[in-house]
Amino acid sequence: MHDQHSPKQNHLLNALPVAEYTRLLPMLELVEMPLGEVLYESGGQLKHVYFPTSAIVSLLYVMENGSSAEIAVVGNEGILGISLFMGGNTTPSRAVTQSAGFGYRLKAQLIKEEFSRAGPVMRLLLRYTQALITQMAQTAVCNRHHTVEQQLCRWLLLSLDRLSSNKLTMTQELIANMLGVRREGVTEAAGKLQRAGLIDYSRGHITVLDRPSLEKRSCECYTVVKTEFDRLLPSLHVIAS
Incomplete structure (x- = not known):
């Protein structure tokens, strides 16, 4: 279809x-x-x-x-x-x-x-x-165990896997609410990723510029979740034509 x-x-x-x-x-x-x-x-x-x-x-x-x-x-x-x-x-x-x-x-x-x-x-x-x-x-x-920056990387990667582009619309306040952390922590973490050239963040719009590097800076939690989805639901990789 x-x-x-x-x-x-x-x-x-x-x-x-x-x-x-x-x-x-x-x-x-x-x-x-x-x-x-x-x-x-x-x-x-x-x-x-x-x-x-x-x-x-x-x-x-x-x-x-x-x-x-x-x-x-x-x-x-x-x-x-x-x-x-x-x-x-x-x-x-x-x-x-x-x-x-x-x-x-x-x-x-x-x-x-x-x-x-x-x-x-x-x-x-x-x-x-x-x-x-x-x-x-x-x-x-x-x-419980990982830094706000690692949590942010995991969250961005999980979101990207569910989008057709590398762009997200999300304010730092909303991200902080999602992660259950202070907004200042998200601001600092996003700033580090932007200065490293991994993302571009402006006025609630996040563009991921370097996904491989984002995966390297994320904790193992993203890989664990993705591996389990791939193991249990291999048929989901079939995209409708």
């Missing part, structure tokens, strides 16, 4: 066998996902799952005092709302669009019915869920 918006731009949907994809296609609804949109709140009832195509969504854990930290990012490789098919209808995390774009959504009951078929959709979603849990666990370790 060569349409501007196609469900196959989401790698999970693109990896489905023809029969399963054809069955789901009429039920998928294209939705715009603007920057900062809250797709679901902590403890809220989930009514849909989302398959991002060009948007990136942050999963945030929100504390009682209102502070938050990112526990995972989901883009065109994945699905939002795993609790719906994992046995629950709510989640303790908040889902917020960190990079504007589009995606497709599917009603909660429909994904439950599809998962209950115990076929290819269920197996694919379970492998994705394992990879997502790895990302969450590695993020927790990274936030």
